[in-house]
Amino acid sequence: MRPVAVVAFTHSELDGQSVWDDVELTQKVCSAVRKQVGLTQNDIGFTVSGSSDFLSGRPFSFVSALDGVGAFPPIQESHVEMDGAFALYEAWVRLQHGDIDTALVYAFGQASLGDLNRVLGLQMDPYWAAPLGLDEEAVAGLQAAAQGLSGAVQRVPLSDGAAAIILAAGDRALELNEQPAWIRGIEHRMDCGELSQRDLTQLNSAHACAKALDLSQYRIEQAELHFNFEQQRDLLQESLQLSGDIPINVGASSQVDTYMVSGLLRIGEAAQAVMNGSASTTLAHASAGPAMQQNLLCVLGAKP
């Protein structure tokens, strides 16, 4: 595999409801992250974003958000209707092709425009789950009940916001940052989409990612994990077989859930710890889908 590293990371204010629109948010993080490493949009080989039209209720909102990137002369660009962490995976794959050396990854999300609890009910099966009014909280609640917990589930506080990361490959990474955060391994997997057929006490896809990475080979010093409900922290730690003494969610942006951006923020925070020398190996995690159906793990290190 071609060595690829995070060389720059930034995010917007993450203090609840935003006053900006999607273009303004995107513009701020994309220009700031390029400035960190002295690049213009013309220097970027591939640009990819993660967002969901259902948050703003506008079709093709990711296309209009491109105004904030600078897309002329025409750029190589892609989008995933997923958290920005999954967009970063696409950028990592694209850099493996070997013909380009840099990629810009960004994500934006403003959950406060609608009722996220209700919006996320619509990612469920449309025939027999969504018409019941089954929402995000209820699905998380059924998962907690399957774990043997009772009582109302506690959601991690939501914020609007955006984040951006620049990836660079090989020597280019070292030209742009003296201490890049090298991606030592990145994997994503998903569980069955049908809630009636899942064992909700297990995060099989998170476990499968850990196995594919051979996670136990790394001395993880800090883990940035993405869960939307407090009780999912234990479930996740168990599935990843993470030692209890590893500090979790040290990053400032990890204290909130910036829906569609959180996974990219976790990767950014884990990378930041490596780039500023406070850790030599870190783990980032992203999740998506009902009851953490989809999971992504990324190990970052000071050496390729």
Added chain:
Amino acid sequence: MTLTAPYRLEYPYKRGLGPVLGAFFGALRAGQLLGVRSADGSVFCPPTEFHPTTAEAMTQMVPLTGEGVVESVYWIARPQPHHPLDIPFAFVRVHLDGSDSFFVHVLDTRGDSSLAVRGLRVAPRWRAERQGAITDIEAFVPLDQVTDPVAAPMKTMERAVIPVELDYVIRAGATQSTFLKQLEQRRLVGRRSPVNGQVLIPPRGACTESGEPCVEEVDVSSSGVVTTFSVIRIEFPGQRLKPPYVCAAILLDGADVPLIHLVGGDPNDVRMGMRVRAVWTEEPQASMEAIQFFEPTGEPDAPFDHYKEHL
């Protein structure tokens, strides 16, 4: 301050069902639960067309009694408008007798949370009027509250109407809020790109070419030239003019990108290059609707060279 407005999305989806789901929903309408059996003898309800781990196609439908035992419970103490019951209830996963999966549905214990526990035996309470939907089962209830459904003939369904609606409060952001407030003063104010000097209207949060913020405001004329247009002949909800009418790209004098708006009058008179001016509504408003439509000025048409770079 950013401007906000209520906004509702509605999709009247008509979903095709296919043989497996068509049988399942047809049976619901008849007051019966069906599962699907795989080659290894496992039964899934709700039925899926393919086995979750082997991907084997499954088509053999089997009747279930509808009775089962509650596997997990999440109590909803304060029901919201999108919830199926307006008294406290639980979402549950029910292990139906004779099945190997979990049926996700609603449990009604008449507001008593102490009854809503794992291990409770339950069965469906069917609606009297059924349409072939998951909500034909109003809720699962404890066995002592079960009544037999009103019988109906069993017939496979081809389609199900499953509407979706979502409510938003959208925000215009800083740049577009300023633009909309200026419209309220009957001013059309664009923004100049710091990179290529072009005047964008409506202004965006950033120059659409370079991505740089556009700060400099430029007043633009409320008259301009039709560059391209389309005649709208079909009716749809929310129309402000009666078809046939024209939707046009209008290059306002002083702007570099056309604005999309309506042109009033006879569509047969509209042509590329025609000069038009804004007709404002009587009541000022912070909205694109502050302009009712554009009307011909009667001036000579602009030559093609005037707008060929702005199409």
